[in-house]
Amino acid sequence: MDEPSPGTLRVPGAALHYETRGDGPLLLMIPGGSGVAEPFDGMAERLAAQFTVAVLEPRGAPRSPLDAPDAEQSPEEHADDALRLLDLLSPDAPASVFGSSSGAITALALTARRPDRVRRTVAHEPPVVEVLPDAERHRRMFDEVHRAFKSGGVEAAVGVMAEGFDAPAEAPARAPGPEAMARMHAGMPFFLDRIVPRFTRFVPDTGALRASGRLVPAHGEATRGRLPARPAERLGDLVGHPAAEFPGGHLGYTSHPEDFAEALLSLLPPETG
Numbered sequence: 001m002d003e004p005s006p007g008t009l010r011v012p013g014a015a016l017h018y019e020t021r022g023d024g025p026l027l028l029m030i031p032g033g034s035g036v037a038e039p040f041d042g043m044a045e046r047l048a049a050q051f052t053v054a055v056l057e058p059r060g061a062p063r064s065p066l067d068a069p070d071a072e073q074s075p076e077e078h079a080d081d082a083l084r085l086l087d088l089l090s091p092d093a094p095a096s097v098f099g100s101s102s103g104a105i106t107a108l109a110l111t112a113r114r115p116d117r118v119r120r121t122v123a124h125e126p127p128v129v130e131v132l133p134d135a136e137r138h139r140r141m142f143d144e145v146h147r148a149f150k151s152g153g154v155e156a157a158v159g160v161m162a163e164g165f166d167a168p169a170e171a172p173a174r175a176p177g178p179e180a181m182a183r184m185h186a187g188m189p190f191f192l193d194r195i196v197p198r199f200t201r202f203v204p205d206t207g208a209l210r211a212s213g214r215l216v217p218a219h220g221e222a223t224r225g226r227l228p229a230r231p232a233e234r235l236g237d238l239v240g241h242p243a244a245e246f247p248g249g250h251l252g253y254t255s256h257p258e259d260f261a262e263a264l265l266s267l268l269p270p271e272t273g
Contacts, residue, residue: 002048004037004055011081013071016083017063018056022048025119026090029053032101034187035061038180042173042257047264051096054066056085058106060190062183072192075202079109086117088250092174094121097266100124100253102191102199108215115212120268124198124218125250128231130203131238133166138164140228149192154185165250167223172254198253206238213238216267222249 004019019037028045029040037055044053057064058078060126096119098267099107104126111121129138148156176184209215217231217236228250229243236243246263248258 001054001079002045004041004044009085011059011084013068013076013077014059014064014066014081016056016059016085017061018054020052020054020089022051022053024051025093026086026095027051027054028082028086028089028097029201030058030078030097030099030103031055032099034104034184034191035064035103036180036183036187037221038176038184039172039251043261043264044260045116046258052089054085055091056082058103060187060194062186066250067136073198075105075109075199078106079113081147082106083114083117088136095119097121098124098224098264099126101127101250102195105199105202105204108204108209109202111195111212111214112208113210115214118212120216121214122216122218122244122264122267123232123235124253125220125223125228125232126204126217126235126248127200127225127228128204128235129200129232130162131206131234139201145192146197149189154188156190160182165227167228167249168192169190170222170251170255171247171258174254196213204235206235209235210239215229216241216244218244218246218254218267220249221245221247222252 004021007018009016035058040055047053094117097107104123107121107123111118129135144155145160207212217232219232223229232243246252247259253260
């Protein structure tokens, strides 16, 4: 197994950690949750046979510290960060982009704002509940997640979110090492306090996404019809590209990394391979 090469990108307000491996056209991957790169490792190892795979740990993640710890977060600012990394690693050609969960929201914002820099975007289970007809119910759930974090900490908030998602549990095919696990735990308070409240209120520019022709919404086979998948299913209707189905559920890239990578490869345009 080739170890990824780490890098740091200085951007306004933060120092971003990223990792690259492989060779070929650029595939930028943006994680959700605590923002650490390691849950993508199994999938990235397979994809690195055909791509330069770059995993961006978003601002506020443990290895991407903010200059001002209390700075507000927004999908648009995170999208600007992703664009800066694209400009660094692939200045002369558009790149493929994969994002999951809150990372998929960043990918949506990037693609709507700068479709010229994107060849194909696969947005896996972005929790953009504002596109749903019952958005208010889901807003209340995410508000309760934030209140639970403030009153009871990470465990209480994760419990509320798990109940709201009503998604099956998934065991990773390869458990993260102790350092990665420590970073994952360390990143959860920032995610629950600063990312969840803002990102779940994001309203994607479906007109721009449809016009771009770049977006493929995606969801897990195991979450079909449940909250993690429903925004992607609805986005498919709105942008004119039916949502693709991936192995597993919300964390299918950890439970089925090789099959997940194959499913992603099937969605990327031929000229990127």
